[in-house]
Amino acid sequence: MSARFTPEMKQTHTILVPDMLPVHFTLLISVLRKYGYRCELLRTASRAVVDEGLKNVHNDTCYPALLVIGQFMEALKSGRYHPDRTALLITQTGGGCRASNYIHLLRKALEQQFPQVPVISLNFSGLEKDPKSGFQLTAPIFLKFLYAVLYGDLLMSVANQCRPYELKKGETEKTLERWQHRLEEAFMTNEYLKTKKLYRAILDDFAKIERTKRNKVRVGIVGEIYVKYSPLANNHLEEYLLSEGCEPVIPSLLEFVMYCAISTNVDGKLYGYRNKQTVINGIGYKLIYAMQKQQIHAIQKHGVFDPPHDFEELRHLADRYISQGVSMGEGWLITAEMAALAESGTENIICTQPFGCLPNHIVAKGMMRVIKNAYPHANITAIDYDPGATKVNQENRVKLMLANARKPQS
């Protein structure tokens, strides 16, 4: 068994966290910092990351595992971090997908070379519960995480709506950075709870950015969560779309959080059971949904930017094509997001996935036919990512999709 993260290590160890979403993760680790954890985001993207991944995990393992583990191994070998004073943090979703096993694959990789390095599982489903661990996901941290996701989503969404149209190049980025710092500070006190005020200020600030008319081709990005969000995994898909004169539309992270939160209840209903977990999750879900609703209202009231998809609406949309019982990986959420994008006028959709992703056989490639039947103008392309796929190959497919894209009618 690998090393445990002891309470003493809180003082001595740097916790490495692999980056997935630059805006959100910066906020998330600032929350952890507030609670005394010395965290650092890993953003390395060299070829060595992929090579270490190939060396250390089974090559048929999904690409996200390969990248995340490769990133950790590269960091430990680089000399930048002392193995005796470094810990690793990895998320664990805990469903029937392979992703729940990443942490074990990481431990296997560490076993021979860095047995002293402790691995922390970050999960919300009670896996690896250990009261003696120096890392405890307490209720206050959890709550702040939720807010961090909410703020992160808002920043990401409005920035995406400004960036393609800004008149002064770089202004969106500047505003974004300013707000990131500002929010990091807000998490140090209780200011982050003043969502009404902060949402308003963020929306105002971004609305001030001078922009041209919003008339570019919109391209939605859905798919497996890591590949969808991480530029390292998707070969900087967002940047590429921007360079091709498109507006990338990226669904919020909160949707995934809510999807996870509600799945126990959906199972309970489908399979006919009710227990403590379903009750707690039910309450939790209602809370989070209220938080999402509040944000949506704020954006709608402000009137400049498009709000994220209402989660209950996503669930209704899903019901037309697939059961919410499909809960492995990103499950029915991918299908629902594709439908929601098409429904809200973003007909061009890229579905990103690791090569050979099991749930996506069903929920992504498997559902495209019915989505296209429902939205004849939907222009969906699936793109596989893995260590061997070349950028040229992927971009050519995006190009084909764009050649078929219709400009918005506005």
Next chain:
Amino acid sequence: MTNQPQYSLGIDVGSTTVKTVVLDEQGKILSHCYQRHYSRVRETVTEQLEALVQTYADAAFSVCITGSAGLGLAQSAGIPFVQEVHAAFIAVKQDYPDADAVIELGGEDAKIMFLTGGTEQRMNGSCAGGTGAFIDQMATLLGITADELDALSLKAEKRYPIASRCGVFAKSDIQPLLNQGARREDIAASIFQAVVDQTVSGLAQGRSIEGKVLFLGGPLSFLQGLRQAFVRTLELDEEHAVFPENAPVFVAYGCAMFAKQSGEGMTLSEALHKVSNAVAVSATVTSEPLFASRAEYEEFIARHKQHDLPFADLRTTTGKAFLGIDAGSTTTKLVLITENGELLYSHYAANRGQPLDRIVKQLKKIYEQKHPDLHICASAVTGYGEDLIRAGLGIDHGIVETVAHFKAASYFCPDVDFIMDIGGQDIKCFKIRNHSIDSIMLNEACSSGCGSFIQSFALALGYDIAEFSQLGLFAEHPVDLGSRCTVFMNSSVKQAQKEGATVEDISAGLSASIIKNAVYKVIRAKSVEELGQNIVVQGGTFLNDAVLRSFEMELGRPVIRPAVSGLMGAFGAALYAKEHIPEQSTLISAEALTQFSYTSTGAKCGGCTANCALNIVRFSDGSKYISGNRCEKGAGKSTSSAIPSLYDYKYQSILQYGVQDESKGQSDSAQFVGVVGLPLALSFYEQMPFWATLFRQLGFRVVLSRESDRNVYYQGQHTIPSDTVCYPAKLAHGHIEDLLEQKVDFIFWPCMSYNVDEGGSDNHYNCPVVAYYPELLRANNAKLTPKNFITPYMDLNYPKGVARAIKRSLAGYSLRGRLQAALDAAYAAQKQYRDAVAARGQEIIAQARAEGKKIIVLAGRPYHIDKEINHGIHKLITGLGMAVVTEDAVAELAHTDEKLQVLNQWTYHARMYRAAHYVASQPDMQLVQLVSFGCGIDAVTSDEIRSILERHGKLYTQLKIDEINNLGAARIRLRSLVAAMEE
């Protein structure tokens, strides 16, 4: 722009060719050109432009570039770009407004466009191998040109099933056919058929190709056989199959049209200037040169010279001699040695698909040249062609390759602990522990990247292989091409070339890739130190100094490469012959050899319902050799004494649930509440007792889909949306079609996130595919409706929930209060089945032990008992004299406190872990794991099972299976396992 450009120019830069088309103002084609670029993209475009400048001088043009390799050029030259499928689309709309569909095959891409009933354009996914390149590759394999391949195909009599998904798979299908002496004409036609199947299944994905179909691209305009295959398969008549005259340049034509509308105005000299000054932005990663200096190279050469065999003269030597033959997949190797191991004669050459002819010729030479008093006392053969050669030429021994290579390696290095052999077609690595083979690693079909791979590249770039590899030795900046399968490698190379890498750099890069592929993909070493201390490398590919050097660099220390590196299999066979001298060698005599001839014909075996396609080779002495059969029956031998296999038992038990109860007359359907169809697929191979019993008890007639075979797969092929899903899932589509044809009232298939909790694991999920496949089927088969396809969610661990779900989903049928009793009976039937399997397992184990036979636990998933999925591997094992039991029969017997290093969360996989623990405690058992290609979950399980077994000193053997029923690799592994168990 003041005046409208007079002309327009479209430049189509494909993966292998450059095409240009010039249009006049009316859109008429003035000139066109089609040229292979051998990866010198910019140069070739420049050439064509230069030629055009001669004609059009300073006329105003509008110019546009298209094509898979054209994007980079367009960007760096600042010329507009149009996506190639879109370019074709424009031209089709213009010239063939009534076309319904377009199929375009290019060098490496395959595309399909649907024009009527919802426009849609599709390209092959990144996994599907290219088509033009695929055909070239196959032609190379046969040692002929693509045109010759075409000519051969027109004389075909039959077609063999060949994997169409990617070139690497197809190769491993074709090679055994060649080695077994199948007609080249038939193989040629089969190759084209494979391309057609790939297009129809991989690209159309559920949409049927109907109406007027347009065929575009180079291969479809030059290859008659391919055209015919398409027309025949799609059942098109002359009117509906259109092959435009300008098909090869059609995309360039569309591109020129696009240029007309929105290209950029310039003169051709300007365009030429832009292209020739285009600076490629390099994103290519490079690595260290192979040799820092000439001196280092000299030292390297001298060091490897040490491991050489002494020679002896065939004409003057007398005494005993021993013959060893290695009938490899692409090459034939033969050696004759003396009693002291001196080399009398050796031969190494490509077999061009005719290994038998090659060897006969060499043997004749030996008989002619040898001293009359030199006697060949014993002979042995190894390799893919072993059986054929042995049958034809009376070779004394047939041995498995791994044993041959080990023999040869220990001759040069008695302490060898690791052998790596890279041949033309495969990579074989084995670890040696205590002077016996400990574990074997072979490349699976998808990670090939071997000798023939470099060769294909060399030829594509216009070099011969020796010259090409020599170039790499002193490359200054070898390109880092990563490690992955051939198809991906192709595009990496393309990208590197586009970015200005030299042929030298690419050659060196490819060598390094081969090594990385072997070390990190095949062996999956965490670090190179793991491999061993005394490493011997062999196989023809290591004759390539660049590959050898790359390996030493990766290792950071020298290895031993015998000078006869390419001949090691044959040398090992000869050494084996030397140790096993028969009283009288049965080797064909010089006289008999002069009379020797053979013919080969195809036939269908009628021995059982499998209908194996047989290949019968008749020799001039009247004997014959039959191949292609899965069991012994077809080979003309009597079925060997019944060694029991639990696979047969389980399969037959499941089939029993489809047998109708005679007491209720089948015609009298009035007695039934309804007719339910249960597919023989995925989870039903486990839970059939439950569902069949439940529905019978509820008063339904239960109909099962027919047993799987290749045709079941074809039947549902057009509804498969994801071509990388596992074969067991793909087969499900055919079972649905079959049940629909059987006119059942409805098909029942529950969705189940969770499987039965059998205890002892962290959770009890199904894999995502098994859990939710009904959702996918409903969404992709237009014939399925909520009424005829009932797919409720349920969890068998909650009987109350199950009852509610059944009641709800069968609301239209009268259950007459029988539900609870039926459910009780169903649970009981399932338990009875599980107990019966365990009991039968015990009987088989007891019987095997009584007869002193070894026992193999063939561990897989329940659906691996489907004969179309396992391809009869269990029969192969019983054929080798071992009994077969399944993972679920022994899982319950395991008692262990060992903790797993993975999250144990899937029911079927938990059984395998437990079975592995049990095997570890049984001295006469070994475990063989069946893995379906594309099963991502086995990426987790296989490593864990391996570590459980190896911790207890057991061997780990994994067999990867797919739709391909070539059992060659499986045979090698199983025979090596037998050899290792005997030591």
